[in-house]
Amino acid sequence: MLSPVIPFESIKRKILTIRDHKVMLDADLAYIYGVSTKRLNEQVKRNHERFPKDFMFLLTKEEKDEVVAICDHLEKLKFSPNLPYAFTEYGAVMVASVLNTPVAIQMSVQVVRAFIKLREIIATHKEPEYRLAELEGKVDKHDEEIKMILEAIHQLMTPPQNTRRKVGFIKNE
Numbered sequence: 001m002l003s004p005v006i007p008f009e010s011i012k013r014k015i016l017t018i019r020d021h022k023v024m025l026d027a028d029l030a031y032i033y034g035v036s037t038k039r040l041n042e043q044v045k046r047n048h049e050r051f052p053k054d055f056m057f058l059l060t061k062e063e064k065d066e067v068v069a070i071c072d073h074l075e076k077l078k079f080s081p082n083l084p085y086a087f088t089e090y091g092a093v094m095v096a097s098v099l100n101t102p103v104a105i106q107m108s109v110q111v112v113r114a115f116i117k118l119r120e121i122i123a124t125h126k127e128p129e130y131r132l133a134e135l136e137g138k139v140d141k142h143d144e145e146i147k148m149i150l151e152a153i154h155q156l157m158t159p160p161q162n163t164r165r166k167v168g169f170i171k172n173e
Contacts (some may be wrong), residue, residue, distance in 0.1 A: 055091035
């Protein structure tokens with residue numbers, strides 16, 4: 001169905017974020033593992049006890065439509081009556097074990113590496129994001145302090161109003 005080596009970048013592009021999980025769809029996994037989507041789903045159904053909810057889930061119609069609209073390579077999914085399955089990193093590895101083909105075993109290593117690389121990329125972006133938030137907090141604190149200093153300077157620059165009463169007798173009429 002395909003050559004046993006798929007470029008790492010190609011696999012990484014097939015990892016999607018759905019319901020706050022990094023997942024790969026059944027059609028993409030089937031392509032990577034060198035089997036049909038139908039065969040992949042048959043094996044998953046035969047081994048359903050190996051796929052708890054944190055390993056895979058079925059997309060809703062709305063999620064399917066959104067994925068098809070975003071991902072050009074999933075155009076065939078548009079006309080499929082079936083809703084696709086989304087597999088987390090653990091589910092993708094489990095699929096390779098239930099398929100048990102040489103290509104699936106070899107490519108499961110690549111899939112895991114792609115998930116790990118994506119996790120590393122996300123982690124490296126978290127550190128600068130944290131530091132930026134910390135810096136913004138410091139700037140906000142300094143802004144308040146600068147504002148107080150400026151108010152004090154304005155008060156010093158403003159001449160005092162003459163609040164003294166005149167000396168002498170004032171006749172009330």
